[in-house]
Amino acid sequence: MKRKVISMLMIAAMTASLAACGSTTASTDSDASADAAQTEESGDASASAAGGKIGISMPTQSLERWNRDGAYLDEQFKAAGYETVLTYSDNDSGKQVNDIQNMLADGVDLLIVAAIDGEALNTAMNEAADANIPVIAYDRLILNDAVSYYVSFDNYTVGTLQGQFIVDQLDLDNAGDTTYNIELTAGDPADNNATYFFGGAMDVLTPYIEAGTLNVVSGQTDFDTVATAQWNTDTALERAQNVLSSYYADGTQLDAWLCSNDSTALGVSQAITSDYAGSNTVLITGQDGDEANLRNIVDGIQTMTVYKNVSNESIVTLGLVEAIMSGETIDASLADTFGVECTYDTESYETSEGNKCPSFLLVPNVITKDNLQDLVDTGLYTMGDDGYLSAAN
Numbered sequence: 147m148k149r150k151v152i153s154m155l156m157i158a159a160m161t162a163s164l165a166a167c168g169s170t171t172a173s174t175d176s177d178a179s180a181d182a183a184q185t186e187e188s189g190d191a192s193a194s195a196a197g198g199k200i201g202i203s204m205p206t207q208s209l210e211r212w213n214r215d216g217a218y219l220d221e222q223f224k225a226a227g228y229e230t231v232l233t234y235s236d237n238d239s240g241k242q243v244n245d246i247q248n249m250l251a252d253g254v255d256l257l258i259v260a261a262i263d264g265e266a267l268n269t270a271m272n273e274a275a276d277a278n279i280p281v282i283a284y285d286r287l288i289l290n291d292a293v294s295y296y297v298s299f300d301n302y303t304v305g306t307l308q309g310q311f312i313v314d315q316l317d318l319d320n321a322g323d324t325t326y327n328i329e330l331t332a333g334d335p336a337d338n339n340a341t342y343f344f345g346g347a348m349d350v351l352t353p354y355i356e357a358g359t360l361n362v363v364s365g366q367t368d369f370d371t372v373a374t375a376q377w378n379t380d381t382a383l384e385r386a387q388n389v390l391s392s393y394y395a396d397g398t399q400l401d402a403w404l405c406s407n408d409s410t411a412l413g414v415s416q417a418i419t420s421d422y423a424g425s426n427t428v429l430i431t432g433q434d435g436d437e438a439n440l441r442n443i444v445d446g447i448q449t450m451t452v453y454k455n456v457s458n459e460s461i462v463t464l465g466l467v468e469a470i471m472s473g474e475t476i477d478a479s480l481a482d483t484f485g486v487e488c489t490y491d492t493e494s495y496e497t498s499e500g501n502k503c504p505s506f507l508l509v510p511n512v513i514t515k516d517n518l519q520d521l522v523d524t525g526l527y528t529m530g531d532d533g534y535l536s537a538a539n
């Protein structure tokens with residue numbers, strides 16, 4: 147009900163603000179590792195009049211996937227006739243609040259936000275609510291009731307795919323008395339997704355840990371201990387080096403390392419390459435299909451990644467925005483119109499206790515050395531003669 151009211155008010159607000167459209171917008175990210183700052187030209191005046199102005203707030207360019215998300219969202223909204231304002235906030239929540247406030251001042255009609263910290267955007271979210279601007283939480287949920295909808299992948303399933311992959315590869319159901327050694331690395335505690343990924347994986351792995359088939363030699367199993375602030379590769383690398391020197395320097399064999407995503411898997415892989423005394427291949431999981439990790443998969447250094455097609459995520463987001471803008475009723479039937487496998491879920495996510503957030507959840511897939519061609523088939527990657535994949539531009 148609240149959302150419908152917001153939609154109606156938003157359309158009124160949009161009509162009022164269209165006259166102000168047509169300015170040039172800029173996006174910058176000063177992360178040291180980021181590519182050169184981009185400048186986004188907004189759509190032409192007639193195109194923006196057809197659509198409206200959309201604020202796209204991304205967390206950082208220092209993690210590969212968000213560069214793709216920002217580019218796809220920007221391209222697809224522009225192609226559909228919207229004007230866009232795209233910002234990256236250097237993994238700094240204060241900057242993200244500021245960036246969103248600037249978008250509101252700039253007269254955006256709707257916000258798409260991938261939060262750096264799901265609990266740190268209240269100032270900006272409350273301003274959006276006061277201005278009746280709908281907010282779509284993109285990929286990461288924002289814990290504020292100003293959020294109208296959530297578009298993401300099934301984050302819990304990402305974790306269960308990683309856990310089940312380890313179970314299947316080590317054939318734990320037929321392990322008999324054999325014990326396999328494992329370590330765990332989770333994501334950023336500020337990212338609402340991180341506990342879903344870790345929780346999904348641990349729901350699969352815990353019965354094997356309890357049965358003694360899997361042994362976490364370091365004893366480090368709780369989320370806070372194994373979490374990685376900002377999904378930072380160097381942080382994951384350092385912790386992995388500490389674990390290896392403290393628990394494996396005596397020649398103890400390590401069989402698997404659960405990593406919640408590719409940036410952390412990269413750090414863990416580096417630590418294993420440089421600091422692991424054993425000669426066996428350590429099974430390493432990941433998520434995102436980052437180029438360096440796909441290279442490691444080809445080279446047998448990382449074993450799998452959970453791939454999330456973020457071009458499809460932006461298609462679903464665009465479809466949802468079109469429905470909001472035209473005042474359509476938003477329900478499960480909308481999910482069938484996107485041409486992308488996706489479910490409508492009104493139970494799994496809450497923006498505050500008891501306040502369920504209607505969500506459109508896409509389906510993640512396991513990628514290994516054996517099905518890299520599936521990525522090429524998406525048209526979003528190319529395979530070089532050397533067998534390595536590059537993201538197609």
Ligand code: GAL
Pocket residue numbers: 209211285286337339340377407409433434454
């Ligand atoms: C998560 C996202 C993952 C991964 C990670 C690090 O929120 O769902 O795909 O990219 O952040 O940025």
